[in-house]
Amino acid sequence: MPHRRSDVLAHAVDLLDTHGLAALTMRRLGAELEVQPSAIYHHFASKQALLAAVADEILARGARPRTASEWPDQLREICVELREAMLACTDGADVVATVWAFGLGAAAPVADLEKVLTDADAPDELVAVASRTLVHYVFGHAFEEQTARQAVRLGAVDRSLDSLPDFGLGLDLVIDGLRLRLGS
Amino acid sequence: MPHRRSDVLAHAVDLLDTHGLAALTMRRLGAELEVQPSAIYHHFASKQALLAAVADEILARGARPRTASEWPDQLREICVELREAMLACTDGADVVATVWAFGLGAAAPVADLEKVLTDADAPDELVAVASRTLVHYVFGHAFEEQTARQAVRLGAVDRSLDSLPDFGLGLDLVIDGLRLRLGS
Secondary structure: OOOOHHHHHHHHHHHHHHHHHOOOOOHHHHHHHHOOOHHHHHHOOOOOHHHHHHHHHHHHHHHOOOOOOHHHHHHHHHHHHHHHHHHHOOOOOHHHHHHHHHHOOOOOHHHHHHHHHHHHOOOOHHHHHHHHHHHHHHHHHHHHHHHHHHHHHHOOOOOOOOHHHHHHHHHHHHHHHHHHHOOO | OOOOOOHHHHHHHHHHHHHHHOOHHHHHHHHOOOOOOOHHHHHOOHHHHHHHHHHHHHHHHOOOOOOOHHHHHHHHHHHHHHHHHHOOOOOOOHHHHHHHHHOOOOOOOHHHHHHHHHHHOOOOHHHHHHHHHHHHHHHHHHHHHHHHHHHHHHOOOOOOOOOHHHHHHHHHHHHHHHHHHHHH
């Protein structure tokens, strides 16, 4: 029986979450679904296209109601949501950051940050730079946190995890830089 | 003839730079040096230990004279040096960020940032948070830039690279956040 695209995608996310990014191949996905790799390529033209869909699914699953009314809180809300969505799936930070770097997906967080800053009357260049700076910070922090926690859990390394809860403090530092620019 | 540790390390960096992180295995390194993998393990107890040495070698090769006298310029100098060192080697950002997350190496940039901030009389918590925030930003930006440039060069994706030169602008935004905290 042929699989629907949404079934293949859900299985790909499960495979990633259970076995990590190295295990997420078209071949293994086909084997687990008991179809030829060509059946996977029918839905996803390439490994990159599959990764892009997986990244967007990770973000979609992490979507939360947004309630903040002031721009600094709105930026925080988007960044916290992005971080939590990535941390909720094994190697999620690596996948989402890679797909975004490829320009193939995971574009929503930056677009949402840009909208908040545009609505706050930030000049165009600052809108672009600040949105990218915020996601670079979120990706950098989430990649460290996920890599460290996964490696410690596997017993591969033995490092302290005490510094990891500083995500919000670093985020506030970047937002303070924006406050200075926006004069608010 | 047995290889010295420094020779094995230099070959590992070459292998990484030429073929990327996926190719950097103990087995392949042994094959290229025409020794058993056990000869590699004689110098590096594990793949993680090898990666840590490679990351520190990438940073050592990127070391530049530091000339800045004011703390914001000193922070910039360290971050620019870190970025350029990582970008100079294929998958350098991935390797350095991973090793740092493992807590196994690549510790010098954070230590250097902490020293600058301590000397600038920043309170202890701010020293720790700001140093980590700066490297998270540098890692996030460098990972995007390197992933994008490598994928475009390989013809794997077709995205604009126009936004990538904003590294310094984003860095200034984070440093402005610090200025606000330090009142200077």
